[in-house]
Amino acid sequence: MRLKVKNILYMIFAMFVNIYRIRPVVCNRYCFIMTHDTSEYGNVGAMKKYILEQDKDIEYIDITKNDYKINTNLKQLGILIKFFFIKSYWIATSEYIFLDNAFLPLAYCNLSKKTKVIQLWHGCNAIKKFGQSYNTGLLKKLEKKLAEKYTYLILNSENTREKYKEAFGVDDSKILVTGSPRVDIFFDEEKCSILRSEFYKENTLLEEKKIILYAPTFRDNQSNKLSEELYQLADGINEDSVILLRLHPSLNESIIIPKKYKSKIINMSGYNNLVQLLLVSDVLITDYSSIIYEYSILERPMIFYSYDFKEYSNNGRGFYEDYENYVPGTVCYSLQDLIIEIRKLEVDIDKVKYFKIKNYEYRDGKNMQRILRILN
Numbered sequence: 001m002r003l004k005v006k007n008i009l010y011m012i013f014a015m016f017v018n019i020y021r022i023r024p025v026v027c028n029r030y031c032f033i034m035t036h037d038t039s040e041y042g043n044v045g046a047m048k049k050y051i052l053e054q055d056k057d058i059e060y061i062d063i064t065k066n067d068y069k070i071n072t073n074l075k076q077l078g079i080l081i082k083f084f085f086i087k088s089y090w091i092a093t094s095e096y097i098f099l100d101n102a103f104l105p106l107a108y109c110n111l112s113k114k115t116k117v118i119q120l121w122h123g124c125n126a127i128k129k130f131g132q133s134y135n136t137g138l139l140k141k142l143e144k145k146l147a148e149k150y151t152y153l154i155l156n157s158e159n160t161r162e163k164y165k166e167a168f169g170v171d172d173s174k175i176l177v178t179g180s181p182r183v184d185i186f187f188d189e190e191k192c193s194i195l196r197s198e199f200y201k202e203n204t205l206l207e208e209k210k211i212i213l214y215a216p217t218f219r220d221n222q223s224n225k226l227s228e229e230l231y232q233l234a235d236g237i238n239e240d241s242v243i244l245l246r247l248h249p250s251l252n253e254s255i256i257i258p259k260k261y262k263s264k265i266i267n268m269s270g271y272n273n274l275v276q277l278l279l280v281s282d283v284l285i286t287d288y289s290s291i292i293y294e295y296s297i298l299e300r301p302m303i304f305y306s307y308d309f310k311e312y313s314n315n316g317r318g319f320y321e322d323y324e325n326y327v328p329g330t331v332c333y334s335l336q337d338l339i340i341e342i343r344k345l346e347v348d349i350d351k352v353k354y355f356k357i358k359n360y361e362y363r364d365g366k367n368m369q370r371i372l373r374i375l376n
Contacts, residue, residue: 003138003139004138006104007104007138007142009068009105010104010105010107010108010142011108012084013083013084013088013105013108014088014105014106014107014108014109015108016084016085016088016089016092017088017089017091017092017105017109017110017111018092018108018109018110019092020088020089020091020092020093021092021110021111021112023089023092023093024093025093025094025095025112025114025115026059026093026094026095027095028055028057028058028059028095029058029059029060029090029093029094029095029096030048030051030058030059030060030061030094030095030096030097030098031060031061031063031087031090031091031094031096031097031098032044032045032047032048032060032061032062032063032098033062033063033097033098033099033100033101033103034062034063034064034100035063035064035065035099035100035101035103036100036101036122037100037122038062038064039272039273041182041185041273041274041275042100042122042182043100043120043121043122043154043180043181043182044098044099044100044120044181046181046182046184046185046368047098047120047181047368047371048060048062048098050181050368050369050372051372054372061087061090061094063083063087063091063103066079067079067080067082067083067087068080068083091106091109091111092109092111092112094115095114095115095116096115096116096118096375097111097115097116097117097118098118098120099117099118099119099120099121100120100121100122101121101122102131102142102143102146103146104142104143104146106146106149107142107143107145107146107149108145109149111149116151116152116375117149117150117151117152118150118151118152118154118371118375119150119152119153119154119168120154120180120181121153121154121180123290123293124156124180124182124183124290124293124294124359124360125156125157125160125163125290125293125359126163126167126290126320127288127289127290127292127319127320127321127323127326127327128217128288128290128316128317128318128319128320129167129317129318129319129320130167130317131143131166131167131168131169132144132147132166132167132168132169133163133166133167133320134317134318143168143169144169147168147169147170150168150170150174151174152174152175152176152374153168153170153174153175153176154176154178154179154180154181154371155175155176155177155178155180156177156179156180156183156293156359156360156361156362157177157358157359157360157361158177158361159358159359160359161175161177163320176371176374177361178362178367178370178371178374179360179361179362179366179367179370180367181367181368181371182275182294183294183297183360183367184365184366184367184368185275185365186275186294186297186298186365187297187363187364187365188365192279195273195275195276195279196276196279196280198276199273199276199277199279199280200280206242206266206280208240209240209241209242210238210240210241210242210282210283211241211242211244211280211281211282211283212237212241212242212243212244212281212282212283212284212285212342213243213244213246213277213278213281213283213284213285214230214233214243214244214245214246214285214286215246215247215284215285215286215289215291216247216285216286216287216289216305217248217286217287217288217289218247218248226247226255227255227256229335230243230245230255230257230261230265231258231261231265232335232339233335233338233339234261234264234265236339236342236343237264237339237342237343238343241264241342242263242264242265242266243264243265243266244266244268244277244281245265245266245267245268245269246268246269246271246274246277247267247269248269255267255269274291275294278291278294278295278298279298281300282300282301283300283301283302283303283342283345283347284300284301284302284303285302285303285304285305285338285342286302286304286305287304287305287306287312288306288312288316288319288323292327292328292355293359296328296352296355296356296359297356297360297363299349299352299353299356300349300352301329301345301347301349301352302327302328302329302347302352303329303330303332303338303341303342303347304327304329304330304331304332305332305335305338306323306331306332306333307332307333307334307335309323309324309331309333328348328351328352328354328355329347329348329351329352330347
């Protein structure tokens with residue numbers, strides 16, 4: 001559906017919110033908008049879990065992408081009606097609204113001054129330009145209107161302030177450097193140990209393997225090249241190694257792994273818990289993904305397979321930083337170089353540690369505690 005058509009639906013939804021404004025804001029009522037990550041390990045999901053641990057008597061409602069899918073299915077029609085008539089009421093009367101993405105219907109909503117809107121976002125930082133740094137036209141205008149509704153934008157580091165001010169179109173008064181909710185678990189060794197154990201209980205054959213997590217950025221028409229290179233990569237790595245593949249959902253079904261490679265390549269694109277995959281992997285291969293920020297917390301090797309760097313730089317979103325000097329690992333431009341790099345794995349871990357310190361102001365696992373303290 002094109003943005004102009006969607007925009008009409010945004011306005012209809014906002015009309016209901018604005019009508020419901022005649023009702024007072026309900027103290028301790030929460031709306032958790034999770035349109036990027038519905039798991040308890042995403043920023044909003046983690047925050048929701050923590051708030052419920054502190055006070056089980058709060059009123060809350062979730063909003064996900066499933067609430068506003070449009071099709072002829074009768075069940076989905078009922079969900080859609082509930083979204084427009086009931087969930088709009090909750091937005092109008094909630095004291096707190098948490099988001100992990102740009103929920104554009106809010107751009108047209110006239111919210112009460114008593115309602116606090118907290119943009120947690122879904123990433124911990126960004127290499128690629130996004131939001132108002134990149135978008136144009138109606139989308140950029142809607143994002144700007146949406147930013148006016150934010151009470152707070154949560155960041156991990158002062159280092160990202162200017163970048164996020166530009167991307168979200170907010171001023172300094174709305175920025176809080178408290179650390180993201182999803183980061184806390186990486187500093188809780190007991191929880192990390194449990195997650196690793198649970199993973200190996202489900203995947204016993206991987207326990208003795210060296211795990212290579214491959215998480216490339218989404219590209220159009222990527223699947224054919226990706227399949228061919230995956231097989232060559234699998235042939236090039238050591239016998240005690242295995243590749244866990246983490247793709248964009250739209251590419252997941254287009255990748256079919258032949259029987260010959262099933263012991264060396266495992267498609268984990270549909271696996272719900274990305275945190276577990278990060279925790280069990282020995283090395284990360286990626287390119288322009290923000291996954292590197294979470295992975296840097298673990299202080300493990302990263303290799304950057306950027307075979308299309310020039311094309312991506314010239315025709316893609318562009319970068320906030322000098323990519324080749326910024327990323328905490330070796331940049332490989334060919335598959336042959338990537339295989340050589342994996343085999344020798346001579347990574348400057350001090351550079352990874354510096355990257356971690358630079359991008360995380362707080363490394364104490366108390367980000368959610370800080371956020372809740374400010375809100376209350």
